[in-house]
Amino acid sequence: MPLEIQIQKNLDSQRSGAVTVKLAGSLDTATAPELERQLSPVLAGQIRDLVFDLAQLKFISSAGLRVFAMARKQLKERGGQTGFVNLQPQIKEVFEIIKSLPGVAVFKDVAEFDQYIAARQRARE
Amino acid sequence: MTLELHATPEEVMRAVDVLREFCRARQVAENTLFALTLALEECASNIVNHALQHDALQTFRMTLEYTGNTMVIELRDRGQEFDPTHPPVMGKETSDDDRQPGGWGIQLARRFTDKILYAREGGENVLRLFKILNAPMEGNLHRQ
Numbered sequence: 001m002p003l004e005i006q007i008q009k010n011l012d013s014q015r016s017g018a019v020t021v022k023l024a025g026s027l028d029t030a031t032a033p034e035l036e037r038q039l040s041p042v043l044a045g046q047i048r049d050l051v052f053d054l055a056q057l058k059f060i061s062s063a064g065l066r067v068f069a070m071a072r073k074q075l076k077e078r079g080g081q082t083g084f085v086n087l088q089p090q091i092k093e094v095f096e097i098i099k100s101l102p103g104v105a106v107f108k109d110v111a112e113f114d115q116y117i118a119a120r121q122r123a124r125e
Numbered sequence: 126m127t128l129e130l131h132a133t134p135e136e137v138m139r140a141v142d143v144l145r146e147f148c149r150a151r152q153v154a155e156n157t158l159f160a161l162t163l164a165l166e167e168c169a170s171n172i173v174n175h176a177l178q179h180d181a182l183q184t185f186r187m188t189l190e191y192t193g194n195t196m197v198i199e200l201r202d203r204g205q206e207f208d209p210t211h212p213p214v215m216g217k218e219t220s221d222d223d224r225q226p227g228g229w230g231i232q233l234a235r236r237f238t239d240k241i242l243y244a245r246e247g248g249e250n251v252l253r254l255f256k257i258l259n260a261p262m263e264g265n266l267h268r269q
Binding site: 001026028029030033059061062063065066090094097098 | 138141173233
């Protein structure tokens with residue numbers, strides 16, 4: 001099962017500086033390096049917030065979780081947030097077992113993530 | 126059935142594909158199949174990364190056994206002795222930034238199987254993963 005990766009920069013003012021990464025398929029030991037390769041230039045940029053949309057992600061292993069942990073660490077260093085939306089039940093179960101992505105926020109959907117980001121921006125103003 | 130695989134991530138996923146085909150032919154439930162594939166992926170990756178040190182010329186073997194109410198996955202390799210049932214302990218008191226992802230694999234494997242046995246037999250690492258079909262996940266670990 002391959003992994004499809006879609007990276008979208010958000011241009012609207014509310015989510016300026018945020019990037020959405022949509023994943024579909026299998027994030028495993030064979031595909032995780034490709035996600036890491038594609039995220040590298042994104043994380044090297046000026047983005048602060050990153051949201052992974054996992055609606056179409058069918059499988060994840062610790063190799064994929066390590067990529068998430070790496071992204072989370074880099075964004076945290078610049079005061080950013082890594083969020084996850086639309087987790088399928090089995091993916092959510094893996095997250096719950098690991099509980100090793102502290103500081104990573106899981107949201108019901110993109111709208112909930114947007115509300116979080118907007119509230120944070122208001123608090124900073 | 127037994128399959129010989131090279132020590133690469135792609136071969137790990139080939140093993141996963143064979144497991145999926147094997148289980149679907151026996152009408153194993155999808156949630157059980159997810160658990161088995163995840164446990165196999167983690168344990169086979171451990172073999173590739175630790176026991177065989179990413180040496181693609183090295184091989185390991187996977188044997189699948191279905192008894193009707195239990196699935197057994199056996200993994201054998203001739204790499205250096207490596208017992209994944211004794212991973213580094215991740216202390217709860219460790220701060221968020223100090224926590225390392227190492228050990229996540231076996232943590233997942235033990236939660237998604239009912240029993241994991243490790244033995245060193247004739248110069249081989251032998252790992253057996255047991256999944257009782259339609260049973261709650263218990264995650265017991267034993268060394269023979």
